[in-house]
Amino acid sequence: xxxxxxxxxxxxxxxxxxxxxxxxxxxxxxxxxxxxxxxxxxxxxxxxxxxxxxxxxxxxxxxxxxxxxxxxxxxxxxxxxxxxxxxxxxxxxxxxxxxxxxxxxxxxxxxxxxxxxxxxxxxxxxxxxxxxxxxxxxxxxxxxxxxxxxxxxxxxxxxxxxxxxxxxxxxxxxxxxxxxxxxxxxxxxxxxxxxxxxxxxxxxxxxxxxxxxxxxxxxxxxxxxxxxxxxxxxxxxxxxxx
Ligand code: 1GP
Numbered sequence: 001x002x003x004x005x006x007x008x009x010x011x012x013x014x015x016x017x018x019x020x021x022x023x024x025x026x027x028x029x030x031x032x033x034x035x036x037x038x039x040x041x042x043x044x045x046x047x048x049x050x051x052x053x054x055x056x057x058x059x060x061x062x063x064x065x066x067x068x069x070x071x072x073x074x075x076x077x078x079x080x081x082x083x084x085x086x087x088x089x090x091x092x093x094x095x096x097x098x099x100x101x102x103x104x105x106x107x108x109x110x111x112x113x114x115x116x117x118x119x120x121x122x123x124x125x126x127x128x129x130x131x132x133x134x135x136x137x138x139x140x141x142x143x144x145x146x147x148x149x150x151x152x153x154x155x156x157x158x159x160x161x162x163x164x165x166x167x168x169x170x171x172x173x174x175x176x177x178x179x180x181x182x183x184x185x186x187x188x189x190x191x192x193x194x195x196x197x198x199x200x201x202x203x204x205x206x207x208x209x210x211x212x213x214x215x216x217x218x219x220x221x222x223x224x225x226x227x228x229x230x231x232x233x234x235x236x237x238x239x240x241x242x
Contacts, residue, residue, distance in 0.1 A: 006045075006072045006089040006121050007168060014197060015214060016044035017238065020076065020224035022176070023061040024050045031064035037231055039070045041238040047222065048087065049076035051137035051176070062086040075120070078141060080111035085118035093127040093171070096158045098144025125169045125199075126162020128155060130182045132203055136175025146175075152186040159190045159198075170194055174202030176224050181209050184216040191217030205233070207240045214241075 002009055019038040026034055038046060046069055048062055055061065062084040066073045075082060075090040083090065092115070095103035115122060129138060129146040139146060147154045159170045172182045172190060181203040191198055200213050201222025213221050227234045 006074065007123050009072055010045055010220075011197060013044040014219045016220055017042070017210075017241065018045045018047055018074075018199070018201075018220050018222045019043040019227055020047045020049070020176070020201065020222050021065060021227070022050045022224060023048065023058055024052065024054045025225075025228055026061075028055075028057050028061045028064050031061055032068045034227065035065045035068040037234075038227060039068075041235055042242065043071060043223075043238075044220065045072045045074055047074050047076035047091070049078055049082050051078045051141045053078060053082055058082060059084045059086060074123070077107075077111070078138070080107040080114075083111055083114045083118060083120075085120070087120060089121035089123055090115060091125045091169070091171075092122045093125050094162075094165075094167070095129065095142055095144060096126045096162055097128045097130075097147050097155075098142055100142060100144045103142045103144065123169065124165075124167045125171050126159065126165065126167040127171045127173060128158050128162070129173050129175065130155060130186060130202075132174035132178035132180050132182075134175075134177075134179040136178060136202075138173065138175045149180070149183055149186070152183070152189040155186050156189050156193045159194045163194045163196050167196065169197050169199050171199040171201070172218075173200075176202060178203030181213065184212045187213055187216035187218055207237045210237055210241065 197219040
């Protein structure tokens with residue numbers, strides 16, 4: 001077992017792919033096989049979370065993933081109800097691009113004692129939503145507007161705020177199932193202006209898109225829907241990235 005903090009483990013594994021497994025889209029029964037699939041194909045970490053969380057079996061799902069994972073398992077919560085002691089760490093997200101105080105700080109206040117009780121490693125993340133061409137679940141649930149995709153300087157400003165707040169990652173998010181991924185130009189400009197590692201996700205379904213985002217400077221890219229929709233295409237992306 002690796003005793004280094006998860007944040008250090010992740011950073012020494014950069015650049016790489018993180019898998020997002022959504023407990024609302026993958027059954028607890030399938031959690032074992034999907035975890036093996038993503039680990040065997042070289043992801044550097046597994047994120048667990050959902051915009052809404054319909055399943056009542058969140059904790060069971062987290063345990064099933066943790067029991068079968070050979071990489072860090074990190075909560076990526078859509079709200080204060082998505083906390084489990086079975087994970088290794090939690091992305092303590094603040095939705096910086098929004099102006100809804102509930103997702104800037106309110107949900108975090110509700111969850112904080114439970115997070116401490118669970119003994120999770122807490123990794124503060126500045127979460128920035130970028131317009132993606134369709135109305136995503138994260139926009140609806142958070143009741144916030146994304147940053148216009150033609151205004152990279154606004155994304156840069158928010159990312160710098162995250163850095164100055166002391167956040168350990170900046171996460172540029174187009175939203176799960178996004179029509180368009182975050183523009184490479186936005187990734188490039190944010191990367192040029194902040195020193196904290198950059199995570200980019202949402203709408204990444206092909207090798208070419210993933211490659212563009214990596215080349216633009218992402219330290220981690222997040223793949224979600226493609227893993228559920230087409231394990232074959234997921235494996236192909238991972239194979240070509242090696
Ligand atoms: C969502 O970035 C992730 O936070 C994953 O998005 O499901 O579109 O891959 P996809």
